[in-house]
Structure formats: C-alpha cells, structure tokens
Amino acid sequence: MSYIIAHVAFDRSDRTYPVNCFRTDVMIGDDVVVRMKDGALKWAHVADLNYLNWGCRHTVECLAREADFTRSGIFLPPGESLSVCGMARPLDLAMHLNKIGWIRRRPANRAYRVVFTAANETRTGLILLRKNGIDVQILHGLPEEEMNVTPCFGRAGWNRLFSSRGSTAASRTS
Numbered sequence: 001m002s003y004i005i006a007h008v009a010f011d012r013s014d015r016t017y018p019v020n021c022f023r024t025d026v027m028i029g030d031d032v033v034v035r036m037k038d039g040a041l042k043w044a045h046v047a048d049l050n051y052l053n054w055g056c057r058h059t060v061e062c063l064a065r066e067a068d069f070t071r072s073g074i075f076l077p078p079g080e081s082l083s084v085c086g087m088a089r090p091l092d093l094a095m096h097l098n099k100i101g102w103i104r105r106r107p108a109n110r111a112y113r114v115v116f117t118a119a120n121e122t123r124t125g126l127i128l129l130r131k132n133g134i135d136v137q138i139l140h141g142l143p144e145e146e147m148n149v150t151p152c153f154g155r156a157g158w159n160r161l162f163s164s165r166g167s168t169a170a171s172r173t174s
Helices: 090-099
Strands: 002-010 017-020 031-035 041-054 059-063 068-070 073-075 103-107 112-119 123-130 133-140
Touching: 002 031, 017 041, 017 059, 041 073, 090 103, 090 112, 090 123
Parallel strands: none
Antiparallel strands: 002 017, 002 041, 031 041, 031 059, 068 073, 103 112, 112 123, 123 133
C-alpha cells in the first residue's frame, strides 16, 4: 500500500490507471517505468498524483530517465532498487523518528499502531500512526503529565493516550 497514488497513462492514451508510488520526487508530467502485477515493465506518463491509501496492483519502479530502453525491453539500473525515494511509507517515518531520538511507545488505544513521543522544556509532541494516516498532537507539559491527559483528541473517557510500560489496554472512566 502506498499513500501516494500516481494516475498514469500507458502508450500515450487518455485513459489513466492508478499505481502505487513510493517516490516523493515523481511529479505530474514525468515519464516513469511501471512494474505491472505480472512483473512486466511498461513506460507510462504521470497524469495526476493523489494522496490516498489504496493498494494498487502496479507500482512505479523508477523515472524513465533512470532506465535503459532497448529493442529487447526496459532495463532498470543495476544495484539498489529505485522504487522507493524519500519518506513515502509509514515505515520510513518510523525509522526516521527512531533515528532522531523520538521514543517509540505502544498505544493503549487500538486505533493506533504505534506512538512516538518527544519532549522539550515546555511541551510534549506525539506522532500517532494509524492504519490510514498519521495524527500529530502537541501537549503543554512534560511526559509525566501527558500520561493522564483527559480528554484526548476530544474523546472524553480516555484516561491516557498510550502506555509507557507496553500495556495495550486503556482504562476508561464513566
């Protein structure tokens, strides 16, 4: 699944098809190489880009200028795959947050897959990764205070947003 969906036209036609795009450098008007579901490579023209959470069958493999076009087919450059460029997947964001010092937490609310926290002298930042998106929240106070924030995101009843000890059950108030 990709959050970036490129609508591409094959063979200079007007009809477009959605494909997964894990590259942040692809722009409308670019020529790309698309890997089809069966593994074949095809040239395509990007007609539109949207930010959706679709699981398309085909994927942008690289920009057309990065591939070699010969009579016997399309050849991708040797070495590491060029299908991922930039921070286009939730995994890329999670790895980057870990690298820059954000603390990974297990969410107490099942709506979230993982929560990252970071604090400075006056505020605590939360980045909450859901299946279909990302929520960001900035709280006044330090991490000890954020454990008892009520309500969270306007939903009354949650005593805490996440558990620092790995618990998955959130306590509710009446």
